[in-house]
Amino acid sequence: MVENLSLGHLIYLLIVISVVKAGDDDWHGGWFPYAPDVGTDPNPVFTIRKNMYDPKHGVVMGVKDPHCDDAKTNLEIDWDYNPVNHSCFIFNRRQFFESRSDIHPVHSQDYIPKSYSAPHKCMSESINYNVIVPTFGTHRPLWAKYGEYKFLPRQRWVHNLEHGAVVMLYHPCADKNEVNFLRKLVKKCLYRHVITPYNLLSAQRPLALVTWGHRLEMSKVAPKIVVDFIRKHALKGPEHTARDGQYDLMLEEHSEVVSDLKDQELCKGLL
Numbered sequence: 001m002v003e004n005l006s007l008g009h010l011i012y013l014l015i016v017i018s019v020v021k022a023g024d025d026d027w028h029g030g031w032f033p034y035a036p037d038v039g040t041d042p043n044p045v046f047t048i049r050k051n052m053y054d055p056k057h058g059v060v061m062g063v064k065d066p067h068c069d070d071a072k073t074n075l076e077i078d079w080d081y082n083p084v085n086h087s088c089f090i091f092n093r094r095q096f097f098e099s100r101s102d103i104h105p106v107h108s109q110d111y112i113p114k115s116y117s118a119p120h121k122c123m124s125e126s127i128n129y130n131v132i133v134p135t136f137g138t139h140r141p142l143w144a145k146y147g148e149y150k151f152l153p154r155q156r157w158v159h160n161l162e163h164g165a166v167v168m169l170y171h172p173c174a175d176k177n178e179v180n181f182l183r184k185l186v187k188k189c190l191y192r193h194v195i196t197p198y199n200l201l202s203a204q205r206p207l208a209l210v211t212w213g214h215r216l217e218m219s220k221v222a223p224k225i226v227v228d229f230i231r232k233h234a235l236k237g238p239e240h241t242a243r244d245g246q247y248d249l250m251l252e253e254h255s256e257v258v259s260d261l262k263d264q265e266l267c268k269g270l271l
């Protein structure tokens with residue numbers, strides 16, 4: 001472990017030490033708020049080929065490689081195609097959640113050190129997250145094409161977050177009108193968005209927007225809060241590229257450019 005200590009870890013350690021020295025009594029150190037991923041396979045079946053090596057992420061991004069990730073092979077490791085993940089069935093019957101204005105939106109933030117760089121893992125290794133809605137972490141080398149999906153696994157969209165995307169998640173049993181309203185706002189705000197159902201969201205707040213380090217969970221769409229969130233937190237990922245992804249399984253509608261390809265004006269003309 002010690003010989004694996006990278007410069008990033010050292011810088012992080014220094015941050016930890018200086019924060020502790022600053023005398024914040026409630027702060028106990030450790031990984032920022034949780035380790036970026038858990039339970040990965042220590043014995044990968046494939047090894048990373050030399051030309052696929054990247055000193056920052058382990059595996060280069062955006063290059064299709066059937067021995068690592070070509071957005072086609074071994075996709076079942078991230079999702080077993082179970083329709084439960086994109087259709088509304090609760091105890092075998094359809095029941096949509098009620099959206100309530102008395103349940104306020106919750107914005108939460110993960111404090112990600114600037115020196116953190118997310119590892120890429122080939123499709124031979126599983127990637128798990130120990131939070132329901134990850135805002136950062138290990139992900140696949142190929143990211144998702146922008147747009148709306150019938151279902152997109154989180155190991156893909158976490159990579160889009162790193163490039164500054166806004167990811168809209170909705171429980172398949174969320175109120176259809178609310179889902180439509182949120183979708184409309186997101187599509188009008190920026191090109192760099194991903195929309196997918198996500199049945200792990202709660203019945204209480206079945207709608208979410210995610211950016212690198214931030215999540216906003218909602219019962220009912222408050223347009224001002226949504227637009228403010230996007231203006232403030234979109235395009236803030238550590239990697240600045242508007243380049244489209246490579247993964248497009250179950251992509252139903254490709255994103256349209258809103259202001260320009262770089263999304264220089266977010267939520268143009270809204271509120």
Ligand SMILES: *[C@@H]1O[C@H](CO)[C@@H](O)[C@H](O)[C@H]1NC(C)=O
Nearest residue numbers: 078079080082084085153199
């Ligand atoms: C699909 O839904 C099941 C049941 O809720 C859940 O355990 C699983 O993690 C979900 N899979 C994905 C890829 O979201």
